[in-house]
Amino acid sequence: MHMEVMTVTEPLFRLAPGVVFLPVVGILLNLFLGERWNEKVVGWIASLATVGAFGVAVALAVGLTRHPEGAVVPLLTWIHIGDFRVDWVFRVDTLSVVMMLVVAGVGALIHIYSIGYMHEDVRHQGDPRRFRRFFVFLNLFIAAMMILVSANNFLMLFVGWEGVGLCSYLLIGFWFEKGAGGIGNALAAKKAFVVNRIGDFGLLIALFLIFANFGTLDFEAVFRQAPQLAQVAPGILTAITLFMLLGVTGKSAQIPLYVWLPDAMAGPTPVSALIHAATMVTAGVYLVARSQALYIEVPLAQSTVTWVGGLTALLAATIALGQYDIKRVLAYSTISQLGFMVAAVGMGAAVAGMFHLVTHAFFKALLFLSAGSVILGMERGHESGHHHQVEIDVQDMRFMGGLRQRMPVTFWVYLIGALALAGVAPLAGFFSKDEILAAASAKFPAVFGLLLFSALLTALYMGRQLALVFFGEPRSEAAEKATESAPIVTVPLIVLAVLSVLGGLINLPGSYALEHWLEHTLHTVEAIPFQVSIAASSLAVALAGLGLAWWLYGRRPLPSPRETDPLARVLDGVYHALERKWWVDEIYHALVVRPYHGLAHVLAQVVDLGFIDGIVNGIGYVARRLALWWRQWQNGYVRSYALSIVVGVVLIVAYLLLR
């Protein structure tokens, strides 16, 4: 191997590969030895692997305080053909380590939570043997996500990028025999993977363009040359950034590729929390933040990304209002919040985007895990009730109500998460959302309007959810008999709740710790001054949204599951559109899925079997017909053969004589 000698200044940085290899060790242990172990051992090995990765990330962060310039830690040459060379190289810098801390930190909490959650879930779903598989997948996800964030080149990032997509596929389809018609979960998983692949297609093309024009895929080298290319061929840089955006819309669930994320809620709840809220879906945000050097050269790309983010934030927030499934509301909320982040990194406010990414990871993971606790509580209530033969959807908020008294811990942490999400000061979400709004008001006033309105809707749908789930009277026997979850479930919730309260501290106006931290990597960071007017308006819309929710849902709680949603009475037909998610799935089905299905069948039946094979068989047929015709000469009568011999002899003799 011809590895150029690189000096890693800080000994702690040498640990970097550990963030990937510790989870891999967890996978291998559980995969090959886990069969004989009981659930506790399996769960704790997986959790410890992730905790170990978190420890490594902390060590790297400590190293960065001493050497903030970071380092690249080479491992192995991966692909080297001619002038194309890509290595397995780990990048330690302030940006990647922030992501590692979030992934491993939130990941570790969710691993521990899952030990309790999956213990109940595998029994409820009726296949306890799958407990081990879950933790193998979860560790695989951590490993893939770590590859993604620790990559030093676009290709290694792509490995992680698709790797987390795979884990998403596997975990959405974890109960692959369940869901609508028994196949619903499997279809949701497939949809997630295929839609993500469409995004990955964009990312691949961006990758090819980068290599074709920069001659390398290494971050440093590409970013260094970006201003040059912007001078020479701005069109190509625009193409690179926009194709990359397609990848981002896939992974981070933005318009037009967000449709997979709501369906992804088919996965077990810890998965929704870890992959489909806190970490994986933020990969797109990370990618744009990482590639700031490219985006700032292309104003067109910047505004496109910002608008995509802003519109997604609004669209998803509207749809969230019309959902009844507790997890689906959160899913659309995630899409909406990702829109905030994408808009932020699009407009160049990368720090604001990353800040929201971190705080969102805390409070959205908290919300999902609490929702999981609610679902477990409902399931327990359902099974202990008299009518547990009657199938009800334990995730449907219309069957809940009054859980405040029955699940007090879950209620309080949920309340904290919801308020943080709504952007109520001084919880984490307030500060990060405020920074995004401040940046938007300075650069994209129209998008600022979109985002502010989305913030209002955010507060409204979270208020609606709180009211439907926790307040009023129970609307089903399951809710009536629901009980609080065990400490292994609630303790991680409390930790996350604390983080959701205090998360704002990492980039408090005045200290701007995260900004100074990321400055070392994102050289283009512009400070966004704290504006009291923006903060006040952001807080005002949050409170207004919550107030509106109380006025609609809190004053007179929904009496029974059959009742029309109070908002539907106000919005009427529009609400139906929200319930049906603006028919986007149906439109895609009609425009993409059905035509491709039809085309494939036409190609298979008409073109392949009919035309191409038809020609082949046609040639065979013609040859056969000719043979059948010629064989009539062979009539079997000896005398006619004799005659033809005579004729032949005569002709030959005649030729010889007459020539």
Add this chain to the structure above:
Amino acid sequence: MILGINGLIGLIALPLVGFVILLFIPSEAKKALRWVALLTSLATFVVALGVLAQFQVGNPNLQMVVRQPWVRIGDVTIEFYLGVDGLSLLMVLLTAFLTPIAILSTWSAVEERVKGFMLFFLLLESGMLGVFLALDLVLFYIFWEFTLVPMIFLIGVWGGERRVYAAVKFFLFTMVGSVLMLLGILYLGLQTRTFAWDALLQQRGVFAAAQLWLFLAFGLAFAIKVPMFPLHTWLPDAHVEAPTAGSVILAGVLLKMGAYGFLRFNLPLFPQATLQLAPWMAGLAVVGILYGAAVAYAQQDVKKLVAYSSVSHLGFVMLGTFALTAQGLAGAVLQMVNHGLSTGALFLIVGMLYERRHTRQMSAFGGIWKIMPVLGALSLVVTLSSLGLPGLNGFVGELTILLGAFRSTVLGSPWFAGVATVGVILAAVYLLTMFEKVFLGPVRHEENRTLPDLNAREVLTLVPILVLIFWIGLYPQPFLNLINPSAEQLVALVQSVALAAH
């Protein structure tokens, strides 16, 4: 030299030795027949590893050459001329690797006429190795046709219901191409008074005027074998009817003979025509990628689906070949190996399902992962490898091919690679649909509930392939180091003609 015999001769001769031994074993002794065949192919694999050990990495030229005058006709000598370089070494290894696996897969699948089956199989192995090693055109042609015979019988005797139709179709398709290639070979021999590859290479000027026709004559034979769109329709029929082991070898090795033919003969011998036709060939390759993927999606029969996926995958190989860049060519060779591994494994899996249920219709399955967790997990990895998931082998090949094609000056446009990349999406669509219909969802058929999971032998057939799938995916450099020098030399050779032309 291995035990005083040139390894390449050993490679071709060893299966024939096994063949002779098999002749003396009575047909009833099925166990002995199987073991002798397996051990022979394993010994051949060991010899192949010996060849690998002697191979000088970094040397782009032919190595371990065996060269003997063989037949003299007038002033033209046909030589017994064998050699190995970076283009053929991996093919040889792949052949020697897949044959024992294929034989092991017949353990319980082939109960009728075991002796004949094993005899043909060893003949086939010898022929395939000969194709990859032969450097004299006549010798190459003999081995080329030699592989046809055992394969026809494997399909026609041990095949499914329409086996005769499939066997005849396979035979006729191949013959049409071969005849033209034979004409091309004779023309070359008459013009240059030699059939040896290196002598022809030096005398390229002699037949330069007829390059285009020669390219087409050779190209047709190879394109049918690959198969390139629209010459592919024999493949689904042959695969559907062939026994599992036949499918494994057909997809794993026989198709590669076509792609290898392009690399070994068309590119270096007819560089001008190659440059001229490269955009057309690449265009057909891209159409094949998308077309194969779309048609695969519409199939109900798993084996047909996998067969059409081969059309799509081999499209990538051809695209890389005619990109005529170092990345494209090396990627193409690696992708040939990758396809042999992942598609071979897919056929093994289909065979395992077929042995249990005696059907290949996807509608007869569903929820198999729940019943056969080991098979489910292994199939998942193989499926993912086939759809090019990064970290597994398929990705490395596809990526390097697309990257090479994207900035190929010969193709002159990134559109070829750009459109081909859509194939990456479509691959996910049809392969995940297949996985969903067979392995996911609820168990829809009561008779599926009692299917036994894989036994140790079946796991043993898949595990070696899986190891390579991960190895090539995570650390392909040792393989690329074998390919690179020869691939780069070939690119330089063709490109130098392009420069000379300008």
Add this chain to the structure above:
Amino acid sequence: MPLVYYLGLSAFMFTIGILAVVLRRNPLVVFMGLELMFNAANLAFVAFAAFHKVLDGEIFVFFVITTAAAEVAIGLALIVAIFRTKHSIDLDQMSQLKG
């Protein structure tokens, strides 16, 4: 007598032989036609031999007669064999040699 008389008779015999072979359905008549053709050839051989004053023609005729005898023997045996299986010696019944 001039040579042409012999050759004329030979040609005449040969034509009758051909017609017999081609037109008749009875194998015995066909055989006779064959014999006629043989003998037409023999006649021509002998005539040429006498005309050129060489022995070659006569020697050839011996061979032909021998071969003809053998041929008739085999032919008759075939006819007998066919009659045994088919109970008929009509040549048109023996049309299995068709494509």
